[in-house]
Amino acid sequence: MQTLTVVVPVYNEVEVLPAFHCRLSDALAQLDVDGCVLYVDDGSDEACATKLRELAQENDDVGLLVLSRNFGKEVAVSAGLDHAQGDAVVLIDADLQDPPELIAEFVQQWRAGYDVVYGQRTERRGDSAFKRTSASGFYRLLAMLSDVDIPRDVGDFRLLSRRAVEALKSLPERHRYMKGLYAWIGFPQVGVPYVREPRASGDSKWNYWRLWNFAMEGITSFSELPLKVATYLGMLVSSFSFLYGLFMIVRTLIWGNPVPGYPSLVVIVLFLGGVQLMCLGVMGEYLARTYTESKGRALYFTREFHPPRD
Helix, strand or coil: CCEEEEEEEECCCCCCHHHHHHHHHHHHHCCCCEEEEEEEECCCCHHHHHHHHHHHHHCCCEEEEEECCCCCHHHHHHHHHHHCCCCEEEECCCCCCCCHHHHHHHHHHHHCCCCEEEEEEEEECCCCHHHHHHHHHHHHHHHHHCCCCCCCCEEEEEEEEHHHHHHHHCCCCCCCCHHHHHHHCCCCEEEEEEEECCCCCCCCCCCHHHHHHHHHHHHHHHCCHHHHHHHHHHHHHHHHHHHHHHHHHHHHHHHCCCCCCHHHHHHHHHHHHHHHHHHHHHHHHHHHHHHHHHHCCCCCCEEEEECCCC
Protein backbone atom coordinates (compact mmCIF):
# COMPACT_ATOMS: atom_id res chain seq x y z
CA MET A 1 0.00 0.00 0.00
CA GLN A 2 1.18 3.52 -0.76
CA THR A 3 2.27 5.64 2.19
CA LEU A 4 1.51 9.30 2.87
CA THR A 5 2.83 11.70 5.51
CA VAL A 6 1.03 14.93 6.36
CA VAL A 7 3.43 17.61 7.61
CA VAL A 8 1.83 20.30 9.79
CA PRO A 9 3.98 23.27 10.91
CA VAL A 10 2.59 24.65 14.17
CA TYR A 11 3.29 27.85 16.08
CA ASN A 12 0.97 28.67 19.01
CA GLU A 13 -2.20 27.06 17.58
CA VAL A 14 -3.48 25.36 20.73
CA GLU A 15 -7.05 26.67 20.30
CA VAL A 16 -7.59 25.03 16.94
CA LEU A 17 -5.46 21.88 17.25
CA PRO A 18 -8.20 19.51 18.56
CA ALA A 19 -10.66 20.44 15.80
CA PHE A 20 -7.94 20.35 13.15
CA HIS A 21 -6.63 16.95 14.19
CA CYS A 22 -10.14 15.51 14.25
CA ARG A 23 -10.87 16.69 10.69
CA LEU A 24 -7.47 15.60 9.44
CA SER A 25 -7.85 12.12 10.96
CA ASP A 26 -11.29 11.73 9.39
CA ALA A 27 -9.93 12.83 6.00
CA LEU A 28 -7.02 10.36 6.17
CA ALA A 29 -9.35 7.55 7.23
CA GLN A 30 -11.24 7.93 3.93
CA LEU A 31 -8.09 7.34 1.86
CA ASP A 32 -6.82 3.97 0.65
CA VAL A 33 -3.27 4.86 1.69
CA ASP A 34 -1.25 4.24 4.83
CA GLY A 35 -1.30 7.77 6.23
CA CYS A 36 0.40 9.40 9.21
CA VAL A 37 0.87 12.92 10.56
CA LEU A 38 4.06 14.76 11.50
CA TYR A 39 3.58 17.92 13.55
CA VAL A 40 6.48 20.39 13.51
CA ASP A 41 6.59 22.50 16.67
CA ASP A 42 8.25 25.75 15.59
CA GLY A 43 9.05 27.03 19.08
CA SER A 44 5.45 27.19 20.35
CA ASP A 45 4.45 28.23 23.86
CA GLU A 46 4.07 25.65 26.61
CA ALA A 47 0.31 25.15 26.15
CA CYS A 48 0.66 24.35 22.46
CA ALA A 49 3.76 22.20 23.00
CA THR A 50 1.93 20.17 25.66
CA LYS A 51 -1.05 19.59 23.36
CA LEU A 52 1.23 18.41 20.56
CA ARG A 53 2.94 15.92 22.89
CA GLU A 54 -0.47 14.61 23.96
CA LEU A 55 -1.48 14.04 20.35
CA ALA A 56 1.77 12.20 19.64
CA GLN A 57 1.45 10.03 22.75
CA GLU A 58 -2.21 9.16 22.23
CA ASN A 59 -2.01 8.34 18.50
CA ASP A 60 0.41 5.84 16.98
CA ASP A 61 0.09 7.50 13.57
CA VAL A 62 1.20 10.92 14.87
CA GLY A 63 4.83 12.04 15.09
CA LEU A 64 6.31 15.18 16.59
CA LEU A 65 9.35 17.20 15.55
CA VAL A 66 10.31 19.96 18.01
CA LEU A 67 12.67 22.68 16.81
CA SER A 68 15.08 24.33 19.26
CA ARG A 69 13.38 27.73 18.82
CA ASN A 70 11.08 29.62 16.49
CA PHE A 71 12.78 29.61 13.08
CA GLY A 72 9.80 30.72 10.99
CA LYS A 73 7.33 28.83 8.86
CA GLU A 74 9.57 28.39 5.81
CA VAL A 75 12.23 26.66 7.89
CA ALA A 76 9.62 24.62 9.80
CA VAL A 77 8.24 23.33 6.49
CA SER A 78 11.78 22.45 5.36
CA ALA A 79 12.42 20.60 8.62
CA GLY A 80 9.21 18.64 8.18
CA LEU A 81 10.19 17.64 4.66
CA ASP A 82 13.61 16.51 5.91
CA HIS A 83 12.00 14.13 8.42
CA ALA A 84 8.89 13.02 6.52
CA GLN A 85 8.76 9.48 5.18
CA GLY A 86 6.41 7.93 2.65
CA ASP A 87 5.72 7.88 -1.06
CA ALA A 88 4.16 11.35 -0.88
CA VAL A 89 4.04 14.26 1.55
CA VAL A 90 1.19 16.70 2.13
CA LEU A 91 1.81 20.15 3.61
CA ILE A 92 -1.04 21.88 5.43
CA ASP A 93 -1.45 24.56 8.10
CA ALA A 94 -3.28 23.87 11.34
CA ASP A 95 -5.61 26.89 11.24
CA LEU A 96 -8.29 25.07 9.15
CA GLN A 97 -8.23 27.69 6.42
CA ASP A 98 -7.18 24.89 4.09
CA PRO A 99 -9.64 21.95 4.10
CA PRO A 100 -8.07 18.55 4.96
CA GLU A 101 -10.85 16.92 2.94
CA LEU A 102 -9.15 18.20 -0.25
CA ILE A 103 -6.26 15.78 0.32
CA ALA A 104 -8.33 13.04 -1.36
CA GLU A 105 -8.33 15.08 -4.59
CA PHE A 106 -4.59 15.67 -4.20
CA VAL A 107 -4.00 11.92 -3.99
CA GLN A 108 -6.06 11.32 -7.13
CA GLN A 109 -4.02 13.85 -9.10
CA TRP A 110 -0.79 12.38 -7.73
CA ARG A 111 -1.81 8.92 -8.93
CA ALA A 112 -2.61 10.46 -12.30
CA GLY A 113 1.07 11.30 -12.67
CA TYR A 114 1.61 14.71 -11.05
CA ASP A 115 4.54 15.21 -8.69
CA VAL A 116 3.24 18.47 -7.21
CA VAL A 117 -0.46 19.03 -6.58
CA TYR A 118 -1.23 22.43 -5.06
CA GLY A 119 -4.38 24.04 -3.77
CA GLN A 120 -5.23 27.21 -5.70
CA ARG A 121 -7.39 29.74 -3.88
CA THR A 122 -10.39 31.00 -5.79
CA GLU A 123 -11.61 33.02 -2.80
CA ARG A 124 -10.01 34.18 0.47
CA ARG A 125 -12.78 34.42 3.05
CA GLY A 126 -12.00 36.16 6.31
CA ASP A 127 -9.23 38.35 4.88
CA SER A 128 -9.61 42.11 4.70
CA ALA A 129 -10.06 43.79 1.32
CA PHE A 130 -6.59 45.32 1.65
CA LYS A 131 -4.97 41.96 2.37
CA ARG A 132 -6.74 40.28 -0.54
CA THR A 133 -5.79 43.08 -2.92
CA SER A 134 -2.18 43.29 -1.77
CA ALA A 135 -1.73 39.51 -1.91
CA SER A 136 -3.18 39.35 -5.41
CA GLY A 137 -0.96 42.22 -6.52
CA PHE A 138 2.14 40.61 -5.03
CA TYR A 139 1.58 37.27 -6.75
CA ARG A 140 1.10 39.00 -10.08
CA LEU A 141 4.15 41.20 -9.58
CA LEU A 142 6.28 38.18 -8.67
CA ALA A 143 5.02 36.34 -11.75
CA MET A 144 6.19 39.24 -13.92
CA LEU A 145 9.58 39.60 -12.22
CA SER A 146 10.55 35.97 -11.79
CA ASP A 147 12.15 33.75 -14.40
CA VAL A 148 10.28 30.82 -12.82
CA ASP A 149 6.56 30.37 -13.48
CA ILE A 150 5.23 30.63 -9.91
CA PRO A 151 1.48 29.87 -9.75
CA ARG A 152 -0.72 32.70 -8.53
CA ASP A 153 -2.91 32.58 -5.41
CA VAL A 154 -1.15 29.48 -4.11
CA GLY A 155 0.19 28.78 -0.61
CA ASP A 156 1.96 25.87 1.04
CA PHE A 157 -1.11 23.59 0.94
CA ARG A 158 -0.02 20.88 -1.49
CA LEU A 159 1.07 17.30 -2.09
CA LEU A 160 4.64 16.45 -3.10
CA SER A 161 5.80 13.14 -4.52
CA ARG A 162 8.88 11.48 -3.05
CA ARG A 163 11.12 12.65 -5.89
CA ALA A 164 9.83 16.22 -5.49
CA VAL A 165 10.59 16.04 -1.75
CA GLU A 166 14.10 14.75 -2.41
CA ALA A 167 14.67 17.55 -4.92
CA LEU A 168 13.65 20.17 -2.35
CA LYS A 169 15.86 18.57 0.31
CA SER A 170 18.86 18.92 -1.99
CA LEU A 171 18.54 22.72 -2.22
CA PRO A 172 21.09 24.31 0.13
CA GLU A 173 19.95 27.95 0.47
CA ARG A 174 19.05 29.38 3.87
CA HIS A 175 16.78 32.17 2.59
CA ARG A 176 13.95 29.89 1.58
CA TYR A 177 10.91 31.19 -0.24
CA MET A 178 9.20 27.84 -0.44
CA LYS A 179 6.45 28.79 -2.90
CA GLY A 180 9.14 29.66 -5.40
CA LEU A 181 11.18 26.55 -4.67
CA TYR A 182 8.16 24.31 -5.30
CA ALA A 183 7.91 25.79 -8.79
CA TRP A 184 11.68 25.90 -9.40
CA ILE A 185 12.19 22.14 -9.06
CA GLY A 186 9.90 21.52 -12.02
CA PHE A 187 8.25 18.10 -12.52
CA PRO A 188 4.58 17.77 -13.57
CA GLN A 189 2.42 20.09 -11.46
CA VAL A 190 -1.31 20.82 -11.32
CA GLY A 191 -3.59 23.06 -9.27
CA VAL A 192 -6.81 22.12 -7.50
CA PRO A 193 -9.15 25.11 -6.95
CA TYR A 194 -10.74 25.63 -3.55
CA VAL A 195 -12.20 28.34 -1.32
CA ARG A 196 -9.98 29.35 1.59
CA GLU A 197 -12.02 29.68 4.77
CA PRO A 198 -11.44 32.11 7.67
CA ARG A 199 -9.29 30.94 10.58
CA ALA A 200 -11.20 28.58 12.84
CA SER A 201 -9.67 30.14 15.96
CA GLY A 202 -6.88 32.42 17.10
CA ASP A 203 -5.13 35.21 15.22
CA SER A 204 -2.82 35.13 12.23
CA LYS A 205 0.89 35.35 13.06
CA TRP A 206 1.46 37.25 9.81
CA ASN A 207 1.21 40.99 10.42
CA TYR A 208 1.75 43.45 7.60
CA TRP A 209 5.42 44.03 8.47
CA ARG A 210 6.17 40.29 8.30
CA LEU A 211 4.21 40.02 5.06
CA TRP A 212 6.25 42.88 3.58
CA ASN A 213 9.51 41.17 4.52
CA PHE A 214 8.16 37.90 3.14
CA ALA A 215 7.36 39.63 -0.15
CA MET A 216 10.90 41.04 -0.30
CA GLU A 217 12.22 37.52 0.32
CA GLY A 218 10.24 36.17 -2.61
CA ILE A 219 11.28 38.90 -5.01
CA THR A 220 15.00 38.85 -4.15
CA SER A 221 15.11 35.04 -4.14
CA PHE A 222 13.67 34.59 -7.62
CA SER A 223 14.40 37.74 -9.57
CA GLU A 224 17.46 39.80 -10.47
CA LEU A 225 15.28 42.45 -12.10
CA PRO A 226 15.46 44.94 -9.17
CA LEU A 227 19.24 45.08 -9.62
CA LYS A 228 18.81 45.67 -13.35
CA VAL A 229 16.20 48.36 -12.68
CA ALA A 230 18.65 50.12 -10.36
CA THR A 231 21.27 50.04 -13.14
CA TYR A 232 18.88 51.29 -15.81
CA LEU A 233 17.51 53.99 -13.52
CA GLY A 234 21.04 55.20 -12.79
CA MET A 235 21.81 55.33 -16.51
CA LEU A 236 18.56 57.18 -17.21
CA VAL A 237 19.16 59.78 -14.49
CA SER A 238 22.77 60.23 -15.63
CA SER A 239 21.60 60.79 -19.21
CA PHE A 240 19.05 63.39 -18.15
CA SER A 241 21.67 65.06 -15.95
CA PHE A 242 24.12 65.22 -18.88
CA LEU A 243 21.49 66.70 -21.20
CA TYR A 244 20.43 69.19 -18.55
CA GLY A 245 24.09 70.18 -18.08
CA LEU A 246 24.43 70.82 -21.81
CA PHE A 247 21.24 72.89 -21.73
CA MET A 248 22.58 75.02 -18.87
CA ILE A 249 25.90 75.61 -20.71
CA VAL A 250 24.14 76.72 -23.91
CA ARG A 251 21.71 78.87 -21.95
CA THR A 252 24.54 80.59 -20.07
CA LEU A 253 26.49 81.28 -23.27
CA ILE A 254 23.48 82.77 -25.05
CA TRP A 255 21.48 84.51 -22.30
CA GLY A 256 24.04 84.84 -19.55
CA ASN A 257 23.76 83.47 -16.02
CA PRO A 258 20.66 84.77 -14.24
CA VAL A 259 20.09 84.19 -10.54
CA PRO A 260 19.55 80.41 -10.20
CA GLY A 261 16.30 79.14 -8.78
CA TYR A 262 16.82 77.73 -5.30
CA PRO A 263 13.64 75.55 -5.22
CA SER A 264 14.53 73.75 -8.46
CA LEU A 265 18.04 73.10 -7.15
CA VAL A 266 16.67 71.55 -3.94
CA VAL A 267 14.25 69.35 -5.90
CA ILE A 268 17.03 68.06 -8.15
CA VAL A 269 19.36 67.32 -5.25
CA LEU A 270 16.65 65.51 -3.27
CA PHE A 271 15.59 63.53 -6.33
CA LEU A 272 19.12 62.37 -7.09
CA GLY A 273 19.72 61.55 -3.40
CA GLY A 274 16.52 59.51 -3.28
CA VAL A 275 17.46 57.57 -6.41
CA GLN A 276 20.90 56.80 -4.99
CA LEU A 277 19.51 55.63 -1.64
CA MET A 278 16.92 53.45 -3.36
CA CYS A 279 19.57 51.80 -5.54
CA LEU A 280 21.82 51.28 -2.52
CA GLY A 281 18.88 49.71 -0.67
CA VAL A 282 18.23 47.26 -3.52
CA MET A 283 21.90 46.27 -3.62
CA GLY A 284 21.91 45.98 0.17
CA GLU A 285 19.03 43.50 0.12
CA TYR A 286 20.91 41.20 -2.23
CA LEU A 287 24.20 41.71 -0.39
CA ALA A 288 22.57 40.79 2.94
CA ARG A 289 21.30 37.53 1.49
CA THR A 290 24.72 36.74 0.04
CA TYR A 291 26.27 37.43 3.45
CA THR A 292 23.82 35.08 5.16
CA GLU A 293 24.44 32.30 2.65
CA SER A 294 28.22 32.69 2.93
CA LYS A 295 28.16 31.98 6.69
CA GLY A 296 26.89 28.47 6.01
CA ARG A 297 24.94 28.11 9.27
CA ALA A 298 22.63 25.17 9.82
CA LEU A 299 19.08 25.81 8.70
CA TYR A 300 17.61 24.68 12.05
CA PHE A 301 18.31 22.59 15.13
CA THR A 302 16.06 19.84 16.47
CA ARG A 303 15.30 19.52 20.16
CA GLU A 304 13.13 16.39 19.94
CA PHE A 305 11.96 14.01 17.27
CA HIS A 306 9.34 11.32 17.83
CA PRO A 307 8.44 9.58 14.56
CA PRO A 308 5.01 7.99 14.09
CA ARG A 309 4.92 4.51 15.63
CA ASP A 310 2.84 2.94 12.86
